Amino acid sequence: MNLTFLHGWGMRPGIWQGLQQTLGHNSQVPVLHAPTGSLDEWADAVARTLLPETVLIGWSLGAMLALTIAARHPRQVRALVLVAATPSFVKRGDWSHGLDGETIRAFREGFLRNPGRTLERFVALQAFGDAQRHAVTDALRAQLDDPVEHAAALGHGLRLLEESDLRVQRLPSVSLPCLLVHGAQDALIPASASIWLGQRWPGSETLLIEDAGHAPFLSAPQRVAEGIQRFLAART
Known part of the structure; x- marks a missing residue:
């Protein structure tokens, strides 16, 4: 079975090292730097690899990117494992499961002024509420992307987070197997976002990690790995 790991904003591929080693299988972990253009164009570029x-x-x-790839290139995708997933990172008139628009805009503007400080703030939010807060913070800091060398790509990635809404005609077929993994204490993306996805995905499974924040695969690596292994074993 082939696995492709897609990391989150501001991180390097090494963030997946522990989970990748635990799961085994033939795998790839591409470097994800948002090119100029839409999320669709980015998904198409990754799909070719x-x-x-x-x-x-x-x-x-990376979960938003995975959803987009699966919607546009379903024949290339066998299944999805979505960690801290949401179809819309930002709250909208009919969507309450995200960050305030002003908050994400402040992040983007802050990144332009002081990229390093903004990345540190982002790390703090990801670890907030996690029972393993200090360990998660250390793991995230160790895999932070270079905010100077990749400033343009990171800035564009924030813009994509702000603008993208995958709820309408962007979600893949609900016949595609999907495991939704979410930390119950996630301060960035409420677990209700994954619950919303699961309710519209009859064949999906949800793994809620009660004491974890935005990076449950770092705070509860064994529980997450076991959940993914069970999901994969059912599809071999």
């Missing part, structure tokens, strides 16, 4: 019939394992922005 995928291993055949891969299971996409996406986290946060």
Whole structure:
């Protein structure tokens, strides 16, 4: 079975190292730097590099990218594992399961002024409420992307987070197997976002990690790995 790991905003591929080693299988962990253009164009570019019939394992922005790839290139995707997933990162008139628009805009403006400080704030939000807060913070800091070298790509990634809404005509077929993993204490993306997805995905499964924040695969690695292994074993 082939696995493709898609990391979140501001991170490097090494954030997946522990889970990748635990799960085994033939896998790839691409570097994700948002190119100029739409989320669709980015998804198309990543899809051209995928291993055949891969299971996409996406986290946060990587989960949005995985959803987009699966919607546009369903024949290339065998199943989805979505960690801290949401179809819309930002609250909207008919969507309450996200951050305030002003908050994400402040993040983007703050990144332009002081990229390093903004990344540190982002790390703090990801670890907030997690029972393993200090360990998660250390793990995230160790895999932070270079805010100077990749400033343009990171800035554009924030814009995509702010603008993207995958609820209408962007979600993949509900016949595609999907495991939704979410930390119950996630301060960035409420667990209700994954619950919303699960309610519209009859064949999906949900794994809620009660004492975890935005990065449950770091705070509860064994529980998350076991859940993914069970999900994958049922599809071999």
